[in-house]
Amino acid sequence: MSQTVVGLPPRAANRPVRTKTAGAGHARDFMSWIVGVLFLFGLTTTAWAEPGIDARRVVLGSHQPLTGPASEFSAIGHAAQAWFQYVNDLGGIHGRQIELRIRDDRLQPERAVEAIRTLVVQDQVFALFASVGKRTHAAAQPAWASFQLPDFFVQSNAPEWTDPARPGVFAFEPTPxxxxxxxxxxxxxxxxxxxxxxxxxxxxxxxxxxxxxxxxxxxxxxxxxxxxxxxxxxxxxxxxxxxxxxxxxxxxxxxxxxxxxxxxxxxxxxxxxxxxxxxxxxxxxxxxxxxxxxxxxxxALPLALEQDHPGIQLHRKLLEVYAPDLVMSRWTIQGQAAAELMTAVLERSGRDLSASTALRSAERLDLPKSHLLPPVALDSQQHRALTSLRxxxxxxxxxxxxxxxxxxx
Missing domain, CATH: 3.40.50.2300 (Response regulator)
Incomplete structure (x- = not known):
């Protein structure tokens, strides 16, 4: 029978606790030595305490329609992956590579719920990022919320995600x-x-x-x-x-x-x-x-027609290098813009990344501008990214x- 470990995330709390066996003292001494070495290299144990984070990577998850009649929206996730690969090639964020796991929901609510289970149980993600669709995410969100993990930059203009602000949930698109x-x-x-x-x-x-x-x-x-x-x-x-x-x-x-x-x-x-x-x-x-x-x-975002825009010029180059099969569109632009914002949150969270530090960083985010983003200002009552328009x-x-x-x- 497994025992519940208090203070860990829900998935970790349900893992069996190993009992002491012969030779455990030597194993304990060895593990103490390992922890000491990691500490000397500046790798704090905070990074190991939550799912989807270790010394070398942070794993994000998303549910999107990769197939089916709404598959054009999959360009959001693929363009975000291209941006993260670009960031990784520059050294990552605080030495960590960013991985984005995308599960196909075909824009169907029941598939979105199943995608959440896969992302949490199988993919061991740290946070949800840029999931697409009002109905699909509404169906999936209760399951996700039960794991008490962050939900960053939902790709929906529905006001119910942020009006009023929900703890741990941030949306991307402007509401009507x-x-x-x-x-x-x-x-x-x-x-x-x-x-x-x-x-x-x-x-x-x-x-x-x-x-x-x-x-x-x-x-x-x-x-x-x-x-x-x-x-x-x-x-x-x-x-x-x-x-x-x-x-x-x-x-x-x-x-x-x-x-x-x-x-x-x-x-x-x-x-x-x-x-x-x-x-x-x-x-x-x-x-x-x-x-x-x-x-x-x-x-809120530049258009592909704005060929002299520096952000569009960079976006075009990134697609050529990291996603040559993608055609630039409003959805690829939106995907990279959301990924830029996610990168800013991770960067401001520091080396000791956790759900709580990421959420605090998001609520203190004041980004004058980036390659594709307009000015973005978030706080404890304002959880929607795109509120500055032209x-x-x-x-x-x-x-x-x-x-x-x-x-x-």
Missing amino acids: EVEARVLGQYLLRKHGGERIVVWHASKFREAAFMLLRHGFTPQVQRKESDTSPEALQGIVKSLKQARPQVVVALAEYGDLLRFLQVFDAEGGTALVYTGTALADSETPRLLSLAMLKQLRLLT VIQLHPDRVDSLSDWIDGR
């Missing part, structure tokens, strides 16, 4: 509410006295109200609808009658794209502002030149930046 606060600040400065209509899908109601709290004049109207083709046609016709100078559109990627295509087909002439969903170098292929001239977007205009061959960083916290 963060985007609304940024849009509200910019629009008030740029279009404060103009006729503005805010259209939003039903699930973006809170974001719309967040935007309207910035003190706009009564000329601002709010319109809510579902996103069926008939509803979008009706909304666009009502917009033409209202004749706004500015339209704000808040919805998910596919719904936004359909809205803009209907708006364009119906001859809409207003400027259209929206969040980060369409901040993609592929967007110019999907919209007319006329619509691109009217469209304003938010982004306003951009897309062209087929370039990106125009229309603002400095705007803080959406």
